[in-house]
Amino acid sequence: MWTVIHVAQNSEEKDKIYNALTEQGLLVKVRQIGKGKNGQGIFEILVPQSEVDDACIILTSITY
Incomplete structure (x- = not known):
């Protein structure tokens, strides 16, 4: 999912x-x-449920 x-x-x-x-x-x-x-567009970014924890760690390391 x-x-x-x-x-x-x-x-x-x-x-x-x-x-x-x-x-x-x-x-x-x-x-x-x-x-x-x-x-401009608004976009949802999705990952498999099994990769949510890893994705959140990566997201917190990105500076805007």
Whole structure:
């Protein structure tokens, strides 16, 4: 089962998180769920439930 671990507010944030997770060998899905105020997309970032703990550790190490 896939679990949402983050909602990115733009494609730059999505790309940064996607790249960080995949570089560490995690499986990642991205799903656009809408458009933000600036006209850019809003994206859900999902990982398999078994990788949620690892993904959260990686997310906390990313500086925005």
